[in-house]
Every structure is written in structure tokens, then in C-alpha cells.
């Protein structure tokens with residue numbers, strides 16, 4: 001698999017924002033002599049995405065995720081660097097380009113507000129010149145996976161958030177685009193709608209080979225939908241790898257717990273001391289140790305533990321992805 005469908009090279013985007021001066025006098029001065037400062041939203045970002053990948057784009061608030069997605073979707077013009085998607089320059093070739101992509105914003109709808117959902121879909125059918133049989137087939141798929149049937153006659157403005165996002169997904173995917181960008185598609189949704197949307201996105205990625213790039217704050221989305229994770233902070237990419245590698249990136253927080261006879265603490269500590277692993281007696285025959293997965297090989301730790309005590313049970317817990325991402329952000333702030 002070496003067929004980059006999305007190529008981003010040294011991408012930059014700045015915004016010019018007016019400086020607000022305090023007080024009434026300040027407001028007048030702002031009107032007469034406006035001053036601006038430059039916000040560097042995306043600093044210098046480079047990545048490739050292969051056809052068929054499903055990539056989560058994470059970062060704290062204000063990191064530059066939406067700005068990147070809007071440049072990829074052709075809505076915003078880069079201030080520097082280059083973006084190519086399916087061979088298009090998204091912004092300068094926007095008219096031809098948008099027929100080949102799908103875009104979903106969790107925050108706002110792309111449906112016509114006053115039209116019933118089915119009428120919006122019919123309009124899009126005409127825009128994309130979809131034959132009736134293909135249209136009906138896709139509608140049936142959306143109904144099956146997104147439970148869209150009951151919503152079709154309702155105007156977009158009357159839909160709940162969860163219903164609206166499901167209808168938006170259908171609209172974005174009606175023409176079966178090979179690439180779909182999603183900006184916080186599960187924001188504010190309840191658990192069952194989230195699960196449905198995650199399953200749907202995973203299905204189109206696996207079955208149709210649709211390339212996905214999604215921004216999210218919900219790490220459940222990452223585990224359910226994406227194979228690869230990119231983390232951006234302060235406009236720069238600080239991590240690019242698999243979710244598994246992300247967990248291993250910091251390694252801290254891996255935990256081993258063992259159930260063994262009372263008084264096993266010293267035997268456990270003696271067995272793993274030279275690995276730098278110290279055990280804690282949690283009571284009722286449970287002993288646990290937290291270790292750094294980069295420094296200590298889990299199989300060796302397990303072998304030594306089992307050789308040291310007659311264990312009844314042994315449990316391993318990898319570092320939680322939430323903790324790793326938080327640590328990455330915190331590390332970014334101190335660098």
C-alpha cells in the first residue's frame with residue numbers, strides 16, 4: 001500500500017485578528033486606526049495519507065485541527081505550503097474537487113435548513129447526476145445502518161443533533177466519495193448514536209475502502225474508527241503513528257496486578273527490583289506494580305512474577321490512550 005491520496009507539505013495558515021483596545025476610547029481608536037495581530041493556527045504540518053486509511057486527527061482546543069480540515073476540504077486557502085488531495089489543489093480547484101470528497105461538520109449542517117431531508121438528498125442526487133437505482137441503493141444502505149427512514153420527511157431545522165448528524169453523513173456520502181473529512185462528527189451525541197455512527201464509518205472504510213480523516217476529542221472514536229492517529233499541538237504535528245504506538249509512546253502507566261498468597265510482597269520485589277519495578281500490597285492478596293512499557297518488557301516481567309510467587313491470577317492493563325494523549329499535550333506545553 002503506497003498510494004498517497006492526501007499529501008500535505010509544510011502546510012501553514014495564519015489568521016489576521018483585530019486587536020481590541022480597552023474602554024470606550026479604545027473602541028473609537030479601533031474604529032479609526034484598527035490594529036491587527038497574526039495568529040499562527042497551523043505552523044508547519046507535513047503528512048501523507050494512503051488510500052483506504054482511517055486517520056484520527058487529535059489535539060487540544062485551538063491546536064489547529066479544524067483549520068487543517070478546512071484547508072483539506074478547500075474551504076480555506078493555505079498561507080503557505082501545499083495540499084494535494086486526489087491530485088487536486090483543494091482551494092484553487094474547488095469546483096471540480098468537491099465532487100470527489102465528502103465533508104461532515106459536527107457543529108453545523110450542510111443540509112438545506114427548510115427542506116425535508118429527502119428533498120436535500122434529491123437535490124444532491126441531481127448535483128452528482130446519480131441514476132435512480134444507485135440513489136435508491138444508497139438510501140437503503142443509509143436506512144439500514146443509520147436508521148434514516150424515519151427522518152426523511154423532516155426538515156433539517158426540526159432534527160435533533162443526533163438525527164441531524166446522521167442525515168448530514170448521508171448527504172456527505174451519497175455520491176460515495178473516495179475521501180471523507182469529518183470535523184468532530186460525534187460531538188454532543190448520546191452513546192447509542194455515537195456507536196451507530198462509529199460502526200457506519202468503520203464499515204465504509206473497511207468495505208468501500210473510503211479514506212477517512214476525522215478530528216475528535218473523543219478517544220472512543222479513535223479506538224473504534226481509526227488505525228492511525230496524528231496529534232497536533234500549537235499548530236504542529238507532535239505524534240504520527242498507530243493507536244498502539246501512541247500508547248507505547250510514553251509507556252508510563254502500564255499496570256500488572258497479581259493475586260498471590262499473603263506475604264508475597266518481598267518475593268515479588270526481589271524478583272523485579274533490577275527491572276526498576278516496585279510492587280504495592282493492595283490487600284486481600286492483590287499486589288500491583290506500575291511500570292514503563294518502554295523500559296520493561298512485559299513478557300519478562302510476567303515470567304519473573306510467575307516464577308517468584310504461586311499466582312492465582314494475573315492481570316495486565318496497558319496505559320490508557322486518554323492518559324497518554326493528556327501527557328503528550330502537557331509535554332508540548334513545557335517544551
Ligand SMILES: Nc1ncnc2c1ncn2[C@@H]1O[C@H](COP(=O)(O)OP(=O)(O)OP(=O)(O)O)[C@@H](O)[C@H]1O
Nearest residue numbers: 015017039041059060061062063064065066067068
Ligand atoms: N476564523 C478565525 N479567525 C481568527 N482566528 C481563528 C479563526 N479560526 C481559528 N482561529 C484560531 O486559530 C487557532 C486554531 O484554531 P482551530 O479552530 O483550527 O483549532 P481546533 O484544534 O480545531 O480547536 P477546537 O478543538 O477547539 O475546535 C486558534 O488559536 C483559533 O483561535
